[in-house]
Amino acid sequence: MSKHHLGEFEEIVMLTVAILYGEAYGVALIDEMEKRLNRKVSIGSLQTVLRRLEKKGYLSSEFGEATKVRGGKRKRFFTVTNFGRQALEEAKDQRLALWNAIPAIAFNPQS
Amino acid sequence: MSSPDNPSPPRWLLRFFRWYCYPDYVEDIEGDLRERYERNVKERGERVAYWKFTKDVVRLFRLGIIRPFYRTPPLNHTAMFRNYFKVGTRNLLKHKGLTTINITGLTLGIASSLIIFLLIRFELSFDRFLTKGEHLYRIVSVFTNENETGYNANTPYPLAAALRTDFPNLESVTQIHYSFSELITVGQDRYEESNIVYADSLFLDVFDYNWISGNPSSALSQPNSVVLTQTLAAKYFKGEEALGKVIELDSSVFLTVTGLIKDVPKNTHLPFSMLISFSAYANDGIDRWDYINHGMTYIVLPSGVRTEQLENRLPDFVSKYMGTDLAQQRSFQLQTVYDIRFDTRLANSNPADTISKETLWILAAIGLLIILIACANFVNLTTAQAIKRAREVGLRKAMGSNRGQIIAQFLGQTLLLTTIALSLSVLATTLLIPEINSFLEFAEVRFYLDKYLVFFILIITTVVGVLSGLYPAVVLASYKPVVALKGNISSITKRKSYFSLGKSTVVFQFIVAQVLIIGTIIVSQQMKYFHQKDLGFDQDAIVNFYLPSQEMSVLSSVRNELLRSAYISNVSFSKGAPTSEDIGFGTTLSVEGREGFDVLVKPTDAYYHQTYGLELLAGQWLPDRQTKDGIYPCIINEVTLREAGYQRPEEALGQPAKVWLWEPVEGTIVGVVKDFHLTSLKEKIKPLVMMNIPVGYSQAGIKLSGENIQETLLYIEKAFETAFPGGLFSYSFLDESIAQQYEREAKIDVLFTVFASMAIFIACLGLLGLSFYAATRRTKEIGIRKVSGASVAQIVLLLCKEFAFLVLIAFLIAAPIAWYLMNNWLDNFAYRIEIEPSAMAFAGFITLLIALLTISFHATKAAFINPVDSLRNE
Numbered sequence: 001m002s003k004h005h006l007g008e009f010e011e012i013v014m015l016t017v018a019i020l021y022g023e024a025y026g027v028a029l030i031d032e033m034e035k036r037l038n039r040k041v042s043i044g045s046l047q048t049v050l051r052r053l054e055k056k057g058y059l060s061s062e063f064g065e066a067t068k069v070r071g072g073k074r075k076r077f078f079t080v081t082n083f084g085r086q087a088l089e090e091a092k093d094q095r096l097a098l099w100n101a102i103p104a105i106a107f108n109p110q111s
Numbered sequence: 112m113s114s115p116d117n118p119s120p121p122r123w124l125l126r127f128f129r130w131y132c133y134p135d136y137v138e139d140i141e142g143d144l145r146e147r148y149e150r151n152v153k154e155r156g157e158r159v160a161y162w163k164f165t166k167d168v169v170r171l172f173r174l175g176i177i178r179p180f181y182r183t184p185p186l187n188h189t190a191m192f193r194n195y196f197k198v199g200t201r202n203l204l205k206h207k208g209l210t211t212i213n214i215t216g217l218t219l220g221i222a223s224s225l226i227i228f229l230l231i232r233f234e235l236s237f238d239r240f241l242t243k244g245e246h247l248y249r250i251v252s253v254f255t256n257e258n259e260t261g262y263n264a265n266t267p268y269p270l271a272a273a274l275r276t277d278f279p280n281l282e283s284v285t286q287i288h289y290s291f292s293e294l295i296t297v298g299q300d301r302y303e304e305s306n307i308v309y310a311d312s313l314f315l316d317v318f319d320y321n322w323i324s325g326n327p328s329s330a331l332s333q334p335n336s337v338v339l340t341q342t343l344a345a346k347y348f349k350g351e352e353a354l355g356k357v358i359e360l361d362s363s364v365f366l367t368v369t370g371l372i373k374d375v376p377k378n379t380h381l382p383f384s385m386l387i388s389f390s391a392y393a394n395d396g397i398d399r400w401d402y403i404n405h406g407m408t409y410i411v412l413p414s415g416v417r418t419e420q421l422e423n424r425l426p427d428f429v430s431k432y433m434g435t436d437l438a439q440q441r442s443f444q445l446q447t448v449y450d451i452r453f454d455t456r457l458a459n460s461n462p463a464d465t466i467s468k469e470t471l472w473i474l475a476a477i478g479l480l481i482i483l484i485a486c487a488n489f490v491n492l493t494t495a496q497a498i499k500r501a502r503e504v505g506l507r508k509a510m511g512s513n514r515g516q517i518i519a520q521f522l523g524q525t526l527l528l529t530t531i532a533l534s535l536s537v538l539a540t541t542l543l544i545p546e547i548n549s550f551l552e553f554a555e556v557r558f559y560l561d562k563y564l565v566f567f568i569l570i571i572t573t574v575v576g577v578l579s580g581l582y583p584a585v586v587l588a589s590y591k592p593v594v595a596l597k598g599n600i601s602s603i604t605k606r607k608s609y610f611s612l613g614k615s616t617v618v619f620q621f622i623v624a625q626v627l628i629i630g631t632i633i634v635s636q637q638m639k640y641f642h643q644k645d646l647g648f649d650q651d652a653i654v655n656f657y658l659p660s661q662e663m664s665v666l667s668s669v670r671n672e673l674l675r676s677a678y679i680s681n682v683s684f685s686k687g688a689p690t691s692e693d694i695g696f697g698t699t700l701s702v703e704g705r706e707g708f709d710v711l712v713k714p715t716d717a718y719y720h721q722t723y724g725l726e727l728l729a730g731q732w733l734p735d736r737q738t739k740d741g742i743y744p745c746i747i748n749e750v751t752l753r754e755a756g757y758q759r760p761e762e763a764l765g766q767p768a769k770v771w772l773w774e775p776v777e778g779t780i781v782g783v784v785k786d787f788h789l790t791s792l793k794e795k796i797k798p799l800v801m802m803n804i805p806v807g808y809s810q811a812g813i814k815l816s817g818e819n820i821q822e823t824l825l826y827i828e829k830a831f832e833t834a835f836p837g838g839l840f841s842y843s844f845l846d847e848s849i850a851q852q853y854e855r856e857a858k859i860d861v862l863f864t865v866f867a868s869m870a871i872f873i874a875c876l877g878l879l880g881l882s883f884y885a886a887t888r889r890t891k892e893i894g895i896r897k898v899s900g901a902s903v904a905q906i907v908l909l910l911c912k913e914f915a916f917l918v919l920i921a922f923l924i925a926a927p928i929a930w931y932l933m934n935n936w937l938d939n940f941a942y943r944i945e946i947e948p949s950a951m952a953f954a955g956f957i958t959l960l961i962a963l964l965t966i967s968f969h970a971t972k973a974a975f976i977n978p979v980d981s982l983r984n985e
Binding site for chain 1: 119136138139140141142143144145146147149150166167170171172173174175176
């Protein structure tokens with residue numbers, strides 16, 4: 001096992017943060033994930049993961065400007081750090097390596 | 112805030128979220144929550160949005176989002192302890208009055224409960240010193256007829272021997288005879304000794320005592336041996352060696368001292384001053400199965416044998432020895448020796464008193480309640496006083512104290528007070544114990560530290576400290592520094608909570624106090640009833656003395672000699688006065704239509720009814736001669752009449768009656784006497800037969816005319832000494848000995864009075880403090896009222912009304928509780944008073960009066976304050 005282990009949900013959250021570059025805050029992330037992956041995400045589960053990833057150093061965050069909506073509360077925008085990018089890439093490489101190691105016959109029993 | 116553009120989510124949920132969320136996360140997560148909510152409202156309506164919001168908030172409540180329990184890492188504030196202690200002490204000294212009230216209340220409360228604890232522990236220690244106690248049982252007689260079941264601790268004398276033959280596997284069987292009084296002669300000196308045990312040689316195998324000299328295994332094996340207690344040996348031989356000395360029993364039997372033991376502990380059901388070998392006990396009924404006097408039988412079961420195994424075989428055993436007829440009415444039961452003290456069914460045949468476990472529970476409850484009253488006081492006063500320390504709390508909080516620290520500080524102060532109160536009450540208890548022991552007589556309470564006492568004291572201190580300190584501490588700690596520092600007392604006290612708590616504790620205190628007061632009144636009413644109820648005979652100016660001899664010729668000469676005095680109106684010889692411990696022989700009577708039922712036979716002479724003023728319902732009194740053609744004349748009482756199945760007294764006259772005495776005796780009923788009380792009013796009147804049997808006489812009753820009593824007593828003594836040379840003259844007045852039967856109840860009366868006054872005193876202390884604060888709090892109001900023209904009386908009334916109302920509420924709750932409890936107590940007595948509402952009302956009135964007096968102390972003071980002074984500050 002490598003030193004960066006990412007859970008499935010953690011990986012998805014990080015990827016979504018990367019997709020929404022610059023606009024990645026709570027509600028937007030949920031919307032994006034619901035749209036792309038067709039899965040329900042609660043604020044509770046998302047926020048716990050975000051904070052955990054931030055603590056691990058994979059994500060960083062900063063406040064935006066206050067607006068009239070949201071009861072005047074500022075948004076917290078997340079970005080993937082370099083360290084986070086490494087972790088993502090490593091995860092991707094591992095998957096790819098696994099895919100490549102599958103013998104052709106495994107998924108094509110007819111031929 | 113909820114404009115149509117920006118609807119606001121439910122505020123309580125938001126508050127909840129803000130409370131649990133980690134502070135750094137609050138802003139943006141709350142923003143997210145709101146954004147989603149706003150969108151949901153727009154798209155799907157408020158209801159759906161509401162539910163989704165709720166779901167979100169609830170699902171955010173998870174690790175990683177929740178903030179840690181402590182806002183700041185815990186500090187080590189040991190250094191503050193010195194400060195707490197100093198400030199605490201200063202505070203106590205500053206409010207000397209309150210501190211005194213608090214400490215007095217707590218001391219009284221703790222001391223009462225300590226004493227009650229020691230008493231209960233003493234009671235529970237009964238007979239625990241017997242090493243064989245676990246397997247030691249007393250055999251008790253059970254009498255059954257259609258109506259009731261009676262119990263008697265005494266058994267027929269042949270029982271022990273029969274048990275030994277029929278149940279050889281029993282470890283030990285011992286037979287004793289208990290004598291309440293014997294005449295002992297040592298050299299020239301004569302003594303009347305009470306509580307003497309005649310015991311067979313196996314007794315000392317079963318019961319162990321502290322031996323000073325002599326050999327327990329052989330001390331009673333020889334006939335005419337005696338074992339003395341330390342006190343008696345010192346009295347008889349004045350420091351000389353007692354062993355081997357000879358004393359004389361009843362001027363006829365010589366007993367050799369074979370052993371010396373330490374005084375028997377007071378926590379035993381079998382107190383005695385000397386042990387005499389059983390063979391010295393002479394009685395004609397000693398080999399009869401239907402004769403019950405004061406014999407008791409004890410057995411030791413081998414370990415592993417259950418009582419049922421023996422009890423199941425007892426019916427056959429009884430039939431075998433007592434005959435099938437008697438076996439229908441009589442049986443035996445086993446009673447563990449540890450239970451004897453608490454088995455009130457046998458109260459009247461036990462050598463020592465019994466006390467029910469219930470009584471002990473009630474005592475414990477009273478102790479607990481008194482402690483609670485004291486705690487309630489403490490809470491009230493401290494909370495009321497807490498306002499004054501608001502600034503201190505404000506400052507401490509501003510300087511960085513947290514709630515926990517402030518609670519700890521005030522709890523600590525309470526513990527300090529509790530400890531002071533505890534030391535004082537331990538001191539008080541130590542000083543009071545000798546008094547208590549001599550007052551209660553039966554008790555031998557000792558105050559020594561053992562693990563139970565230490566445990567009890569620790570528990571008491573902690574419970575009292577925490578119970579009374581926690582609430583005020585929490586109230587104080589909840590003050591907001593800003594408000595508290597401003598020193599605006601009224602804005603702090605606006606929270607009514609302490610006052611309603613104060614009110615409920617006052618109600619609680621007065622419930623307890625009033626229950627106890629009602630109890631006191633009812634106990635003393637019952638006492639009065641005991642003393643005043645017509646017992647069915649005359650008890651005034653009657654002197655009794657014990658007869659050393661039953662010789663007919665001696666008795667008649669004594670009688671003639673006594674009657675020569677002008678101040679003596681009548682003389683009678685009998686087995687005991689109408690009401691006495693010496694009630695008669697328990698035996699059976701058969702009449703036509705009713706075979707052998709249990710009766711008491713009381714030997715009396717021909718002058719008994721005149722001397723004691725008994726009323727004959729039919730027939731005539733006993734003749735002077737014992738028998739007429741070998742047939743004994745008998746007098747029966749109304750209970751016997753009913754038991755025998757006669758409708759009217761006249762029917763019984765002339766009917767033959769067969770009585771078992773030392774042999775079956777033929778008799779005839781010559782008269783029916785109106786029921787009179789044979790024992791104390793605690794018991795029902797029993798079936799009685801009176802016969803003229805001089806050998807059964809034990810006492811003389813002398814009716815005095817009521818003048819020159821001292822001279823007459825001297826005259827009686829001289830007559831006694833000429834008639835019975837060597838006899839010991841000791842007399843008693845009948846009314847006094849009857850009053851003595853209620854000694855125990857009289858003591859309960861005193862105890863009730865003491866505890867009731869304690870309770871009301873502590874409650875009033877609390878009321879005093881509380882009314883003081885109520886008056887202080889309303890100083891300005893009173894000032895304004897006075898300026899506006901209110902009179903002093905109106906203001907006093909205003910202040911009193913509030914508390915008087917509380918006392919009334921307490922009364923309404925206390926009355927039914929007291930009624931229930933006291934009714935139960937009264938049920939112990941066969942003859943009892945009914946509880947009258949007036950007794951209750953009187954108690955309520957007294958309490959109200961005391962409470963009003965207490966309150967008016969401060970109320971009048973407040974009412975007299977010049978409004979100029981009270982309003983000046985504004």
